[in-house]
Amino acid sequence: MTEKIVDDLGELLAILPPEIRRNVEQFPQLTDLIEVVLDLGRVPEARFPSEFFFLSEKPVNHTDINYVVDRVGRFGPDHRAGIPRTLHRISSMINRQGEVIGLTCRVGRAVFGTVEIIRDVVESGESILILGRPGVGKTTLLREVARVLADEFKKRVIVVDTSNEIAGDGDIPHPAIGHARRMQVPTPDMQHEVMIEAVENHMPEAIIIDEIGRELEAMAARTIAERGVQLVATAHGNTLENLIQNPTLSDLIGGIQAVTLSDEEARYRGTQKTVLERRAPPTFDILIEMKDRETIAIHHDVADTVDQFLRDRMLPPEFRSRSPEKARQLQEALERHQVQTVAEGEAAEVEAQKPNGPVAIFPFAISRNRLERTIQEMGMRAIITRNIKDAQVVVTVKSQEKRQPYLLAQAQALNLPIYILRNNTSAQIRSFLRRLYGLPEREWDPRAMEKTEELMIKVLRSKQPVELPPEPPTIRKLQHQLAERYGLRSESHGEEPYRRVVVFPPGPHP
Numbered sequence: 001m002t003e004k005i006v007d008d009l010g011e012l013l014a015i016l017p018p019e020i021r022r023n024v025e026q027f028p029q030l031t032d033l034i035e036v037v038l039d040l041g042r043v044p045e046a047r048f049p050s051e052f053f054f055l056s057e058k059p060v061n062h063t064d065i066n067y068v069v070d071r072v073g074r075f076g077p078d079h080r081a082g083i084p085r086t087l088h089r090i091s092s093m094i095n096r097q098g099e100v101i102g103l104t105c106r107v108g109r110a111v112f113g114t115v116e117i118i119r120d121v122v123e124s125g126e127s128i129l130i131l132g133r134p135g136v137g138k139t140t141l142l143r144e145v146a147r148v149l150a151d152e153f154k155k156r157v158i159v160v161d162t163s164n165e166i167a168g169d170g171d172i173p174h175p176a177i178g179h180a181r182r183m184q185v186p187t188p189d190m191q192h193e194v195m196i197e198a199v200e201n202h203m204p205e206a207i208i209i210d211e212i213g214r215e216l217e218a219m220a221a222r223t224i225a226e227r228g229v230q231l232v233a234t235a236h237g238n239t240l241e242n243l244i245q246n247p248t249l250s251d252l253i254g255g256i257q258a259v260t261l262s263d264e265e266a267r268y269r270g271t272q273k274t275v276l277e278r279r280a281p282p283t284f285d286i287l288i289e290m291k292d293r294e295t296i297a298i299h300h301d302v303a304d305t306v307d308q309f310l311r312d313r314m315l316p317p318e319f320r321s322r323s324p325e326k327a328r329q330l331q332e333a334l335e336r337h338q339v340q341t342v343a344e345g346e347a348a349e350v351e352a353q354k355p356n357g358p359v360a361i362f363p364f365a366i367s368r369n370r371l372e373r374t375i376q377e378m379g380m381r382a383i384i385t386r387n388i389k390d391a392q393v394v395v396t397v398k399s400q401e402k403r404q405p406y407l408l409a410q411a412q413a414l415n416l417p418i419y420i421l422r423n424n425t426s427a428q429i430r431s432f433l434r435r436l437y438g439l440p441e442r443e444w445d446p447r448a449m450e451k452t453e454e455l456m457i458k459v460l461r462s463k464q465p466v467e468l469p470p471e472p473p474t475i476r477k478l479q480h481q482l483a484e485r486y487g488l489r490s491e492s493h494g495e496e497p498y499r500r501v502v503v504f505p506p507g508p509h510p
Contacts, residue, residue: 004112006176008086009033012107015071015083015090017064020044023055034135035106038064039093068103073169075100077187078162082169087143087176089165108168110176111137115144117296117322121286122148127231129252129283129302131238132290138234139165139210141290145232146208147178155230158183158204162191166210180208192220199224209233218251222283231284239289240299244309253287253306255279264457276310278303294323312367312424313397358383359436362391362411366424371395374429380437388414395419395432452479456486456503463505467493470500479503 009030013021016036024036024046036055037045040062044055072081072090079092087108092100114137121128122145132138143166150157157180159166159173164184167173173182181202185194191209195217198207207224209217212235225231235252237243243253250256257279266273287299297317299305305315358381363371368384375382385391394411398420411418419436421428452468459466468479476492479501483490489504 005031005109006112007031007107007109008083008088009107011083011086012036012088012105015068016105017067020055020064027053033107035104038068038103038105040065040101065100065103068105069100076163080163080165082164084170085168085172085174087165087168087174089163108165109140110143110174111140112144112147112176114141114322115148117320118145118288118298119148121288121298122232123153124286125230126285127225127283128233128286128288130232130234130288130290131240131242132234133238136290137293138290142166142208142210142232142234143174143176146180147176149206149208149230149232150180151178155205156203157181157206157208158198158202159208160185160191160195160198160210162188162194162210166208189214192216195220195224199227199229204229206230206232211236212249212252215248215251218249218283222251225283233284240287240302240305240309244306251280252283253278253302254282256310264460267453267457278306278310282306289317295319295321360385360390360392362386362388362394362416364394364396364408366395366397366421366429370424370426371429374426374433378430378433380433382433388416391416393417393419393436395421395429397421397424452482456482456488459488459503459505460486465502465504468501468503470494473499476501 013024016024020036020038024030024033027033027046027048029048032048034047034049037047038060041059043057043059044064046053046055068090069075069092072083075081075092079094081090081092082088083090087110089104089106089108091104091106093102093104095101115122118128118141128145130138130141146157146159146166149155159177159180159182161167161173161182162185164170167177167180167182173180183194183198183202185191192214195207195209198204207229209221209231210233212218212221212233221231221233235243235249237246237249240253243249244256255278256276258274259277261273261275263273282302284302287302287305289297289299291297297319299315299317301315305317308315360383361371362385372384375384388394388411391411391414394408394416396408396418408418419432421432455466455468471479476499480490480492483501483503487506489506490501491504492499493502494500
């Protein structure tokens, strides 16, 4: 579907003082106008996406400010007003006496067709949370979602419009939301009450909310989701990581809590005893990060994504773009992303690249502190760089291969070797450094140790014996020692070269 833009720009220009309005109308790029700024004692400005222009040599005075104030609706407690049946927003700055001394007249646009990039996601009926920096188009997308859900999917849709930004000022909502109904919020601190009221009084199948920013609103969103209503909302923050680190809003993605593990469980996971875990099911099933007006990243399973993130892993999102050219670039970057992967044990390739002096390492999604500490512990001559152009080697984890294709494609274009680790652990980093410098691996591969420890814990939990794979005598000796460390009994069975260790739970066995 071709995007269609409706901006009612004439309605906004009509409230500006005549001289300022005439100067604004002279700009050939008027369709890209973002806002007009009027600050007392300063010259007025017209702001566009990448530049701004002064609109007069004379500074703004009280007469100019009052001219605009008299032509807009009443300012609410959030210091916002609007023009009835348009999407324009006029925000005020006041002095300590409550007088208006500055105005931001922001252009509101309805862009029909923007929802096509996530139509399948919206149609799924799952709750969707949208993140992105201010001005990237989150509210525009919400407006389109409301229209499509109401008009095309025939759902009962309620828009909770805190500052009349979704459906415009006045009592009659803007046509951009289609047949969706709009509930206005008297004051911003009552948004959570209106959210609950919408569910209890109007039986919606979907609720649209702009800017969840307070704890009470996050709690109200969870209450709505638990009643089976589809939620589509935006929140403060640019990425999933922002929400995880935000104690007020982390409940939207399940909440985060510190958990103390038993010694056995900590050994099983290969972590410290105190770890972070998701506290509850997330309020939103899907999370969309708006990178810019054309590109988005979709996390289709918020619960799994958060769980993996808390374990120092990250599931790569799905990238989409409205621009055919940008979509082609993304696809080409993914196809070029056939990076040089040095698997554990492939020492032959590493020997050819064995460095003679200090190596500049660029870590991506690898703990810099952990890498630096491991380098010091092993006495390696290495430097950690923050600029990929200064690096001689790139190291990342397997889960990041598709998450940032441009970065790894850039590394490949620079002919940098890329080492891909299975996870962000000290053991993996040590193995990487040994391979990087051509040092021999330990007698027992760390992967085999980790796997054997997992089987030992399985015996403890299930109380059933487990037969380990056939191994040489030196490895079987280590397996017997490991079983003894876990308080288990072990025996060797079979003939060489198929002789293997069987591990038994504590207590007598036949």
